[in-house]
Amino acid sequence: MIFSMVDPNAHYWIGFHDTTAEGTFAWSDDSDVIYTNWGSGEPNQWQGTQEDCTTFWNSAGDWNDWTCNQEIGFICKAVWYSEEERIEGVEHREEQQAELDEFEDEVDPHGEDEEFEYEYFYDTITWYEARDTCR
Numbered sequence: 001m002i003f004s005m006v007d008p009n010a011h012y013w014i015g016f017h018d019t020t021a022e023g024t025f026a027w028s029d030d031s032d033v034i035y036t037n038w039g040s041g042e043p044n045q046w047q048g049t050q051e052d053c054t055t056f057w058n059s060a061g062d063w064n065d066w067t068c069n070q071e072i073g074f075i076c077k078a079v080w081y082s083e084e085e086r087i088e089g090v091e092h093r094e095e096q097q098a099e100l101d102e103f104e105d106e107v108d109p110h111g112e113d114e115e116f117e118y119e120y121f122y123d124t125i126t127w128y129e130a131r132d133t134c135r
Helices: 083-096 127-134
Strands: 011-017 053-057 062-066 072-080 105-107 115-125
Touching: 011 062, 011 127, 072 127, 115 127
Parallel strands: 011 072
Antiparallel strands: 011 053, 053 062, 072 115, 105 115
16 A cells, blocks of 8 residues: 555645645546545645645545645656556656655556556655656
């Protein structure tokens, strides 16, 4: 599981946001929203702040809405259709970003036969920068 791979006391950007329409959360890769894991009371626009981006945090893997300009680590989902593409993708991301930690193989939740892996980046950047890096 993802949360077993990251520091449970830190926040990490994921590609979930409501920057397009307030209160309508969507994935940055336009995947269907079939699952959410909001923490208790989330999303909440805490103390009236504009919290349009989502973090993954704590040992339960809860999600939290947060201001998009915070600089924290991030998690990317990468889809690979072949081992060669996976290796090329990893090499490309290593050139773009500093240290790449671990991968976790999963089956696509949409029921397709493709595989994807998660990439964990500990460099601290904004949600917008993370979105652009993960493309």
